[in-house]
Ligand code: HMG
């Protein structure tokens with residue numbers, strides 16, 4: 001049976017904006033997070049505490065966290081690849097920190113400049129510190145369904161990294177299709193393999209929509225027992241270390257599908273549509289959400 005409730009993690013402010021070439025002013029980022037809070041999201045990925053040399057767009061993470069209006073009950077997550085990032089996140093009172101590794105060796109090197117095993121070693125102190133501080137811990141697995149540098153990624157690598165992240169104490173792990181190449185049967189297979197070893201309530205699906213497969217992949221994940229999904233308002237996004245990858249699946253499209261299926265999210269679709277059009281206009285690009293485009297002037 002499909003779940004009757006789904007948690008949506010809105011990643012637009014982080015995954016959506018991190019690849020923007022022009023610096024997006026801090027007050028725009030803050031307004032984006034605030035609008036999403038008002039729309040009712042229970043989890044918003046607000047920014048990253050990463051090297052500004054690697055991802056200049058996220059250089060104002062501390063200012064963003066300082067300025068946002070926090071909605072009670074909403075978890076504000078930030079990316080923290082190392083202790084330096086964790087200390088920033090702690091000072092900024094993040095509710096959840098995200099360590100991010102990969103199921104592909106080649107991508108691990110390009111994204112965080114170390115091997116998969118080295119990355120897990122580096123995450124260990126971050127994980128320990130998060131547990132000690134009582135902060136939620138999430139682990140993201142990039143290139144779990146395909147890699148721009150090595151192509152196919154063995155299912156065993158995904159399961160292996162998932163188990164290692166859970167062993168580090170992650171409350172939740174993300175199976176991510178960084179470049180948006182996966183198709184539904186493959187997603188069902190990988191999600192089923194992961195949930196044989198990890199409680200499905202701790203597993204999320206993070207789909208980019210490069211090949212237009214993301215909604216089908218979410219449906220396949222629902223069938224495999226997954227009930228947490230990441231999406232990005234107006235389909236913003238892309239990864240700086242994954243050439244050609246487009247944005248995350250658009251939040252509006254996911255909400256439209258789930259609403260039609262009678263699956264509850266607690267999120268106000270109309271409010272998200274307004275925000276999606278606002279940020280698309282700001283960035284001077286067409287709204288990448290199909291549902292957003294169809295519904296914006298209704
Ligand atoms: P490195 O160069 O190997 O490490 O980078 P380093 O320790 O030598 O640091 C380099 C410089 O960065 C130093 O500055 C550090 O002080 C500074 P310098 O001495 O040269 O002036 N630095 C920092 N500054 C601020 N905050 C920090 C920090 N750490 C070091 N936390 C490192 C290693 C991991 C730091 C680097 O590779 C990095 O920051 N990578 C970030 C990559 C990233 O953010 N990628 C995008 C997010 S992941 C993603 O999008 C995938 C996801 O959406 C899921 C999916 O779709 O797959 C999650």
Ligand code: MG
Pocket residue numbers: 015176178206208239
């Ligand atoms: Mg991503």
